[in-house]
Amino acid sequence: MTAPTTSQANRRTLRRLLLIAAPMFGFGFAVAPLYSVICSLTGLNGRTSDRPVAVAEVQGEVDKTRTVTVEFVANVNESAPWEFAPKVVRMEVHPGQFYRTSFIAQNLTGAPLVGQAVPSVTPGPAAPHFQKIECFCFSRQAFKPHESKDMPVVFRLDPSTPADISTVTLSYTFFKVEDKGS
Amino acid sequence: MSTATHVHVEHHDAPPRGIWRWLSATNHKDIGTLYLVFSLIMFLIGGCMALIIRAELFQPGLQFVTPQFFNQMTTMHALVMVFGAVMPAFTGLANWLIPMMIGAPDMALPRMNNWSFWILPFAFTLLLSTLFMQGGGPAGGWTLYPPLVLQTGNAFPFVILSVHMMGISSIMGAINVIATILNMRAPGMTLMKMPLFVWTWLITAYLLIAVMPVLAGGVTMLLTDKFFGTSFFNAAGGGDPVMFQHIFWFFGHPEVYIMILPAFGVISMIIPTFARKPLFGYSSMVYATASIAFLSFIVWGHHMFTVGMPLAGELFFMYATMIIAVPTGVKVFNWVSTMWKGSMTFETPMLFAIAFVILFTIGGFSGLMLAIAPADFQYQDTYFVVAHFHYVLVTGAVFSLMAAAYYWLPKWTGHMYDEKLGKIHFWLSVIGVNILFFPQHFLGLAGMPRRIPDYALQFAEFNALSSIGAYIYGFSQLLFVYIVIKTIRSGEKATDQVWEGARGLEWTLSSPPPYHSFTTAPEVH
Numbered sequence: 001m002t003a004p005t006t007s008q009a010n011r012r013t014l015r016r017l018l019l020i021a022a023p024m025f026g027f028g029f030a031v032a033p034l035y036s037v038i039c040s041l042t043g044l045n046g047r048t049s050d051r052p053v054a055v056a057e058v059q060g061e062v063d064k065t066r067t068v069t070v071e072f073v074a075n076v077n078e079s080a081p082w083e084f085a086p087k088v089v090r091m092e093v094h095p096g097q098f099y100r101t102s103f104i105a106q107n108l109t110g111a112p113l114v115g116q117a118v119p120s121v122t123p124g125p126a127a128p129h130f131q132k133i134e135c136f137c138f139s140r141q142a143f144k145p146h147e148s149k150d151m152p153v154v155f156r157l158d159p160s161t162p163a164d165i166s167t168v169t170l171s172y173t174f175f176k177v178e179d180k181g182s
Numbered sequence: 183m184s185t186a187t188h189v190h191v192e193h194h195d196a197p198p199r200g201i202w203r204w205l206s207a208t209n210h211k212d213i214g215t216l217y218l219v220f221s222l223i224m225f226l227i228g229g230c231m232a233l234i235i236r237a238e239l240f241q242p243g244l245q246f247v248t249p250q251f252f253n254q255m256t257t258m259h260a261l262v263m264v265f266g267a268v269m270p271a272f273t274g275l276a277n278w279l280i281p282m283m284i285g286a287p288d289m290a291l292p293r294m295n296n297w298s299f300w301i302l303p304f305a306f307t308l309l310l311s312t313l314f315m316q317g318g319g320p321a322g323g324w325t326l327y328p329p330l331v332l333q334t335g336n337a338f339p340f341v342i343l344s345v346h347m348m349g350i351s352s353i354m355g356a357i358n359v360i361a362t363i364l365n366m367r368a369p370g371m372t373l374m375k376m377p378l379f380v381w382t383w384l385i386t387a388y389l390l391i392a393v394m395p396v397l398a399g400g401v402t403m404l405l406t407d408k409f410f411g412t413s414f415f416n417a418a419g420g421g422d423p424v425m426f427q428h429i430f431w432f433f434g435h436p437e438v439y440i441m442i443l444p445a446f447g448v449i450s451m452i453i454p455t456f457a458r459k460p461l462f463g464y465s466s467m468v469y470a471t472a473s474i475a476f477l478s479f480i481v482w483g484h485h486m487f488t489v490g491m492p493l494a495g496e497l498f499f500m501y502a503t504m505i506i507a508v509p510t511g512v513k514v515f516n517w518v519s520t521m522w523k524g525s526m527t528f529e530t531p532m533l534f535a536i537a538f539v540i541l542f543t544i545g546g547f548s549g550l551m552l553a554i555a556p557a558d559f560q561y562q563d564t565y566f567v568v569a570h571f572h573y574v575l576v577t578g579a580v581f582s583l584m585a586a587a588y589y590w591l592p593k594w595t596g597h598m599y600d601e602k603l604g605k606i607h608f609w610l611s612v613i614g615v616n617i618l619f620f621p622q623h624f625l626g627l628a629g630m631p632r633r634i635p636d637y638a639l640q641f642a643e644f645n646a647l648s649s650i651g652a653y654i655y656g657f658s659q660l661l662f663v664y665i666v667i668k669t670i671r672s673g674e675k676a677t678d679q680v681w682e683g684a685r686g687l688e689w690t691l692s693s694p695p696p697y698h699s700f701t702t703a704p705e706v707h
Binding site: 022024027039077 | 290291294353356357360361364365366391392393394395396397398399400402403414417418420421422425428429432490491492493
């Protein structure tokens with residue numbers, strides 16, 4: 001086999017380097033699903049489970065010796081036409097015990113609306129330990145014109161919540177669901 | 183590869199005349215010149231934007247521009263300086279010097295070389311034209327964070343397209359550099375005999391190929407989020423705006439090394455010449471450069487300590503960032519050791535190189551302060567960050583470019599530059615730049631936020647001082663333009679070696695070098 005000429009070698013180098021560049025372009029997009037998976041496994045961005053936790057599933061005893069403050073925050077995305085607020089803004093809870101609270105939302109328009117609340121927990125490391133047994137965020141909420149709704153949340157803080165966490169904030173952002181035919 | 187001594191190059195012996203010489207340029211020197219001239223023009227345009235910013239900040243209150251226009255200026259200043267001035271300037275140096283340093287006749291892929299340059303003027307015309315559009319140019323910062331950047335008006339798709347074009351241009355330039363270095367070295371020029379400028383560029387080129395496509399991917403997602411209904415960064419659709427920051431800084435941190443590694447190479451060429459000693463610790467310089475390049479991929483999180491990262495993440499990014507100080511320290515140590523007991527003289531390139539070593543190190547130290555996660559919560563988005571990255575990019579990258587220009591200008595043009603004017607330019611620059619950026623450290627520590635057109639009264643004195651420095655530094659660059667033009671047109675004839683202590687293949691060629699550098703490959707021993 002003869003040694004390649006310089007221009008053949010150059011073209012081969014060009015091809016090899018393009019084979020690095022092209023996957024790196026794809027890598028940018030691959031970050032999206034990767035990020036989702038990592039975040040839902042670790043709760044890094046405060047994302048909590050979008051499925052209910054069954055009462056039979058939960059583990060651990062109620063820890064009466066420990067008190068954690070849970071704060072509730074309600075936001076409305078951009079100009080979504082709702083009034084949205086928590087019924088109580090703060091609760092003192094014992095890890096392991098079930099609690100019930102609710103959020104109130106009112107459709108401010110004269111037309112039917114569909115909305116969806118997206119939860120987020122701060123600090124992030126608390127997110128995997130925040131268990132929702134029942135939540136209005138699990139499904140879309142339909143509102144009649146000017147309808148006001150009291151939407152319940154039943155939750156529990158897992159007793160395995162890291163000891164350095166003394167305050168957990170549960171925040172909901174209410175989005176208007178555009179009809180995209182789905 | 184060992185038989186690649188005789189390369190039959192199908193070129194005309196003289197370049198075509200007039201504008202066509204430049205439009206159809208495939209010669210590495212012509213393309214190098216184009217890159218350098220282009221970057222100088224961009225440096226002046228970006229500089230004018232900086233002066234508008236400093237004029238507005240001379241006093242508290244709003245004097246000259248609206249806040250919206252002020253934000254356009256900070257955004258455009260960064261985009262123009264990063265992608266238009268510093269990166270093309272280093273690519274220009276690479277084009278001019280790498281073939282001469284490794285004993286090659288030209289760059290490996292000359293037609294692609296032409297293409298990679300000529301994309302740039304179009305990209306920047308597109309970018310700068312957004313300033314005249316309805317709604318103005320991008321104003322959300324050069325980091326293009328959503329959701330703010332998605333509020334950009336008509337300019338938005340133009341900005342994204344111009345970023346794509348800059349990326350394509352850099353990737354092609356990088357491929358060319360790697361192909362040239364790997365395939366076109368003269369016989370005997372082993373990798374570990376290559377001049378350090380060539381080494382640093384080889385590593386930089388790999389960084390470019392690895393991260394420019396990631397930026398292209400990120401901005402494409404912004405584009406589809408805005409116009410095609412995707413929700414990569416939109417929480418309403420299940421996305422996360424913080425993800426953009428991860429993607430951006432995965433590109434962005436290697437990007438800052440793309441702008442500084444070739445500068446390390448330039449300084450490693452200049453200091454031995456004027457210290458009249460070989461570079462201290464050549465192989466440790468190569469390994470240090472490679473280590474810095476590797477580490478640049480695992481430290482992006484230090485740009486986003488305040489997004490709400492878990493403690494483990496903060497600690498990881500903090501320690502990983504601090505480790506970078508080790509190879510960088512090796513480099514600074516080697517430069518100082520090269521000067522130690524050398525027969526030093528202080529011509530303009532050496533002055534800029536010594537200023538680089540001192541001032542870049544100051545920028546490195548403030549970087550270490552920023553790397554401390556708990557302290558960063560205080561420094562985040564203040565003028566301390568602005569002071570830090572201008573110390574590493576202006577007194578770092580730009581000073582190395584000035585040093586390189588003075589060092590190789592006699593080789594390129596065949597004329598010596600005016601040493602007296604060069605020294606005046608140096609002293610004006612170094613005094614001006616320190617008056618400009620040093621007070622910004624204090625402003626930042628006192629809590630002045632960046633990217634704000636107005637500020638509280640207690641910041642007034644340092645801001646006025648900083649603006650005065652900006653005007654000294656800015657206008658002294660016009661002297662540089664004058665010196666360059668004067669050197670091209672006239673000046674004492676330069677010898678082939680130019681500098682008494684200069685070593686390396688490029689100094690064996692005539693000044694100016696022949697149109698095709700080494701048509702027969704030199705022997706390297």
